[in-house]
Amino acid sequence: MLDQETKGALAQYLERLAGPIELVTAFDDSERARQLAELVQEIVVAGGGKVTVREAVGEEVAGGRRPAFAVTRPGEAPRVHFAGLPLGHEFGSLILALLQVSGYPPKVEPDVIEQIKSLDSPLHFEVYVSLSCHNCPEVVQSVNTMAALNPNVQAVMIDGASFPAEVEAKQIMAVPTVYLNGELFGQGRMELPEILAKVDTQAEARDRARLAQKGEFDILIVGGGPAGAAAAIYAARKGLRTGIVAERFGGQVMDTLAIENFISVKETEGPKLVAGLEEHVKAYDVDIMNHQRAVRLDVPAEAGKTAKVALANGAELSAKAVILATGARWRELGVPGEKEYRGRGVAYCPHCDGPLFKGKKVAVIGGGNSGVEAAIDLAGIVEHVTLIEFADALRADAVLQRKLRSLPNVTIVTNAQTTEILGDGAKVNALRYRDRATGEEHTVELAGVFVQIGLVPNTDWLEGAVARNRFGEIEIDARCTTSAPGVFAAGDCTTVPYKQIIIAMGEGAKAALSAFDYLIRLAPAQ
Structure with a gap:
C-alpha cells in the first residue's frame, strides 16, 4: 500500500x-x-x-x-x-x-x-x-x-x-x-x-472580555493575508506595538494550490506559504487575533486621534494607525440559482469539489487563468467540461489555452452570458446561457458549475469610513494612504493594479512604512 x-x-x-x-x-x-x-x-x-x-x-x-x-x-x-x-x-x-x-x-x-x-x-x-x-x-x-x-x-x-x-x-x-x-x-x-x-x-463572551483588555495599539492591521503579514512584520521591526486582527490568517491564499510565480520560489502551495508567513510574523512581537471579523471602522476626525475597529463579537480595538488589508473573495455570478444551489452543484474550488463530479458533466464559468486551469484539472476527472467565457476570446495565458484546446472532452463557448443555473430543487441539473452575438438562448445539461470569474474586495464593512471606487476597492495613493487620517490600505482590497501575492506583500510593507512615517511626525504630546 x-x-x-x-x-x-x-x-x-x-x-x-x-x-x-x-x-x-x-x-x-x-x-x-x-x-x-x-x-x-x-x-x-x-x-x-x-x-x-x-x-x-x-x-x-x-x-x-x-x-x-x-x-x-x-x-x-x-x-x-x-x-x-x-x-x-x-x-x-x-x-x-x-x-x-x-x-x-x-x-x-x-x-x-x-x-x-x-x-x-x-x-x-x-x-x-x-x-x-x-x-x-x-x-x-x-x-x-x-x-x-x-x-x-x-x-x-x-x-x-x-x-x-x-x-x-x-x-x-x-x-x-x-x-x-x-x-x-x-x-x-x-x-x-x-x-x-x-x-x-460561552466562547464569544470570553473572547469579548479578553479583547477588551488589549489597550491601544500603535498600528492595528485588519487582515491576515500576504499584505497584512508583510505589514505586521515591517511594523514590528520598527518597535511599534502591533496587532493583527484576521477572520482567517492567510486569507484566500489558504485556498490556493499551485503557486509558481512567487519570485525565488519555483513552486509552492498556498497553505505551505501561509505557514511560512505565520511563522515569520510570530518571530516578532505581534499580537495575532485570529478568527475575528471586523464589522465597522470609526476613523479619527483628524491626524493623531484614535481609530477604532469594532468586531462581530462586540469587542472594540483602538489604534493610533490602522492598515486595511482585508483582501478579496471569489466573485459571484449573481444569476438565479447560484445561491440556491451553492454546495449542491455550484462550487468555487475545483481542487476540493472536483472529485465529487467524477464521470459527470460540468461547466466552468470564466476564461482567465483560473477558469482555464480549473477546466484542465476537471477534464481529467469528469465526463465533459463546458467552459463559458463572457468575452469573445479567452483571456488565459497562451500556454494554458493550448493545453485546454488539446483536451478531447472540453467544449469552449465564448461571447456567452450565463443567465441562470437550473436544478431540481435538490441539486443542479443544467445551466442556461445567452449567445451575445445572436441573442439565442442555450441550455446545457450538467451536474456542476464551477465559478471562476475573478475577485471582489472585502470592503463592504467600510461603508462611509474611507473612499472606495465603483468596484468597492479602497482608493489609495502611491504611499497606501486612504481618505481618512491615520488609515492606510494594502493588497487586493485596494485600487492597486494586478492582484498578485508578491504585489500584495510589497504593498503591505509600503503601508507599514507609511504608517510609521505618519506616527513619527505626530506632535510629541500625542
Whole structure:
C-alpha cells in the first residue's frame, strides 16, 4: 500500500507514540477493504510493538460503515474513526490521529486545550472529504484533536469516493461537509477555533472580555493575508506595538494550490506559504487575533486621534494607525440559482469539489487563468467540461489555452452570458446561457458549475469610513494612504493594479512604512 519511503517516514513518526494504541477494524469483501487492511498492517509494523489490532463489535466503528477503522487506546471505546482510505491529503490526518490518541500532545494553545476538555455535551462529528481536497484535512484534524482530548466527542472522516451512495443520498456536492449529531454543521475550510466557537456557547463572551483588555495599539492591521503579514512584520521591526486582527490568517491564499510565480520560489502551495508567513510574523512581537471579523471602522476626525475597529463579537480595538488589508473573495455570478444551489452543484474550488463530479458533466464559468486551469484539472476527472467565457476570446495565458484546446472532452463557448443555473430543487441539473452575438438562448445539461470569474474586495464593512471606487476597492495613493487620517490600505482590497501575492506583500510593507512615517511626525504630546 505504502512505498518504502513513506513506510520509513511513518515508522519515524510512530517512534513518538506516547503510549500503546489499538486499531479497531471493520472490513467487508471489497477491494478497498483489502487495501485498508494492508494499510493497517503497515501501521502495526511501523509501530514497533505499540500498535495492536482487533475486530470491531457491532457498529462501534464509524457508525457501522465498512470498510473503516478506528484509533483508540486499549480498553477504551473508539472516538477517532476513518471510513475509507485516509491517504492523499488525509494521510497527515491519520498520522496525527495515531500520535494524539496515544497521548502525544497536539500543537494547540493551552487555553484551546482547556476549552476542548471543558465541552460537556455529546458531539458526534461526521466529515465528508475527498482525498484530493487540500481544505479537508484542517477540519478532519480539528475534530480528531477534539475527540482525542475529550471523551464526549466522536470524529468520523468519511471518504466520499468510498461511500458514493451515502454522498448521493445526502446530496453532498462540496467538501469538506460536516455533520454534527446528524444535522448539517457547515461546509468549507474551518479551523479548530472556528469549530469551537460554534459548539461552545460561552466562547464569544470570553473572547469579548479578553479583547477588551488589549489597550491601544500603535498600528492595528485588519487582515491576515500576504499584505497584512508583510505589514505586521515591517511594523514590528520598527518597535511599534502591533496587532493583527484576521477572520482567517492567510486569507484566500489558504485556498490556493499551485503557486509558481512567487519570485525565488519555483513552486509552492498556498497553505505551505501561509505557514511560512505565520511563522515569520510570530518571530516578532505581534499580537495575532485570529478568527475575528471586523464589522465597522470609526476613523479619527483628524491626524493623531484614535481609530477604532469594532468586531462581530462586540469587542472594540483602538489604534493610533490602522492598515486595511482585508483582501478579496471569489466573485459571484449573481444569476438565479447560484445561491440556491451553492454546495449542491455550484462550487468555487475545483481542487476540493472536483472529485465529487467524477464521470459527470460540468461547466466552468470564466476564461482567465483560473477558469482555464480549473477546466484542465476537471477534464481529467469528469465526463465533459463546458467552459463559458463572457468575452469573445479567452483571456488565459497562451500556454494554458493550448493545453485546454488539446483536451478531447472540453467544449469552449465564448461571447456567452450565463443567465441562470437550473436544478431540481435538490441539486443542479443544467445551466442556461445567452449567445451575445445572436441573442439565442442555450441550455446545457450538467451536474456542476464551477465559478471562476475573478475577485471582489472585502470592503463592504467600510461603508462611509474611507473612499472606495465603483468596484468597492479602497482608493489609495502611491504611499497606501486612504481618505481618512491615520488609515492606510494594502493588497487586493485596494485600487492597486494586478492582484498578485508578491504585489500584495510589497504593498503591505509600503503601508507599514507609511504608517510609521505618519506616527513619527505626530506632535510629541500625542
